[in-house]
Amino acid sequence: MTEHNPDETLGPTMAERMLAELPRLQEEITARLIAEQPVYRRLPGEQLERDVRRVTEQSLRGIAQSLRTGRPLEPEWRAFQRASAARRAEEGVPIEAVVDAYYLGAQVCVDFLGTQLPPEQVGFAYRALLTGLRVTVAEVTAGYLEERQAQVGESGAARHTMLAALLIGADIRTVAARTGTALPPAYLVLSLAIGTHRDEAREDVDGEVAARRKIRRIRAELDRITGAPVLARLTAGEGLALLPRTDPDAEQRAWLDTVLADLGRAANVPITAGAAAGPPERVADAARLAAEVRDTALVFRRPPGAYRLDDLLVEHQLTRPGAARDRLAALLAPLAAHPDLLPTLRLYLECGHNRREVAARQHIHPNTVDYRLRRIAALTGLGPADHHGGITLTAALAALDAAAGRPGPPVA
Structure with missing residues (x-):
């Protein structure tokens, strides 16, 4: 990056000026994204604050670090950009909007440095930022496409096939062998009624993006709880999740309460769940019972949380x-x-x-x-x-x- 630098102190000087004005640059980039890109204008406020602003800050710090040292962008920084792009892909943000955001950020930086440097040094600044942009766009595109491929990849297809087999009571042992799925002794089936996030109802927010974000957080939390990708089918308003258990009856009440509290906290919405357990061959029956228990809890206006048949015996029978x-x-x-x-x-x-x-x-x-x-x-x-x-x-x-x-x- 230093081969075009007529002054070895220019890179560090540019880095210092960028870091000194980092909050202003971060704010301007975010404001222009909202003003010029409709998809960012309709993102939930939480996503703008926690993700977009954070990615903007990390991107600026990475570029500044490269300018200061004269070395290529760090591997950790590249990995961060890939992970960020993968999240945008999972949320359904179009790739053209993601890439355009980085070009817009580079333009803001170019305009800023153009006012800070003498004319003979502006060319170096442009080339340095263009080098960083080239690397960034390559990482972002790769991360985005990898996530999109993963969504429809073999692993996802195998889980979808296994979930379908369990829910229709097919020859699940054969399907498990074919898909490479290790069946647990039992599954705890959760039938979920998922509350509406406040961002889904706002007119100035893209409700579909807010809903996908909510679903992604619930799925990620389920995976965290079990330590592996969960067999699940989730929509904005409801879902079904199969949690593997070696002994589904052991301390189930306290564990269920913790699971539902964690899910609701992760998605920031109220969640009501009916729960029923059974061996893999009885998952279809357990799913039907779990849905009935969930509906009974909702009919009787029970507060969000997890419910088993034993919790609602009289109410279930009345309905x-x-x-x-x-x-x-x-x-x-x-x-x-x-x-x-x-x-x-x-x-x-x-x-x-x-x-x-x-x-x-x-x-x-x-x-x-x-x-x-x-x-x-x-x-x-x-x-x-x-x-x-x-x-x-x-x-x-x-x-x-x-x-x-x-x-x-x-x-x-």
């Missing part, structure tokens, strides 16, 4: 299709013409029959609560405050919710 469920739901039909009654009933039962708490939460007088409870009793023939009436109405609400379908996961 099973059949004549009894239909008759229970029909008990509430007389309330349909009175929109204030059903919410009051639901809240009254959730609050443990505390009429004052209901009044406070609905911003009404306790006497109004009493009036509505009397109306519910008159219309349904069941008194909410009575032991039998309260139990029956609780079951009727569960049946009504189950018949209507589960609500979607909450927004973070």
Whole structure:
């Protein structure tokens, strides 16, 4: 890099000036990316702050280090650029936008140095930055393409094939041998309801990019928990994950709570999961049960977390299709013409029959609560405050919710 340098101190001088103005250069590059590249303008704010700005800073420091020493860019710096490009590929950022970001950064640096150096030294600065840009673009392109190939590569195809075989109950031993998959004694199946990240709902953010980022974080956390790529199928709103276990019943409650807490923290969204375990040959049955348990937890508005059948035995049974469920739901039909009654009933039962708490939460007088409870009793023939009436109405609400379908996961 020094062969065109008429003054051996010029490289270090350029490096010092870049580092001294690094925050300003970093801010200008980020601002111009947002202004000139639509895809960056619609990235989640968290991604701009944590990834794009960090990559910009590391890129500038790497170039400055090379200018200071006169040596090629360090291997660690090149590896960082590859890893960054791989993340952009996984998030679906177009490669042309990724490469253009580096050219834009180089242009900002050229413009800056053009104001700092005498005219006879500007040519050296341009050549030095062009050399760094050539190396950077090569690393970025390689890292991006490697990740894209990996997404559809043999390993991913093998996991997809194995997951499909387990879920349809195919000859999984044969499929495992063909794909080179080592089957564990059992799988813990998690059926996930994934909350919506706040960035997915913002008009000034690309919701699809935010959703892919969320999915990537959940998948990475699952892989971290198990120490290997997990068999999983994830979308923005739900997912299925098979966690290998040698003894799925050992300390499962505490371990499950930790897993769900880690997943929710990694993606910064609430996650509700139904869990069921079984040997590889019974994964299809476990997946169906896990989905039912998840839906039951959502119908009964349980807080985010992990649930097994044992946690929701009564609720699960109340929501099973059949004549009894239909008759229970029909008990509430007389309330349909009175929109204030059903919410009051639901809240009254959730609050443990505390009429004052209901009044406070609905911003009404306790006497109004009493009036509505009397109306519910008159219309349904069941008194909410009575032991039998309260139990029956609780079951009727569960049946009504189950018949209507589960609500979607909450927004973070």
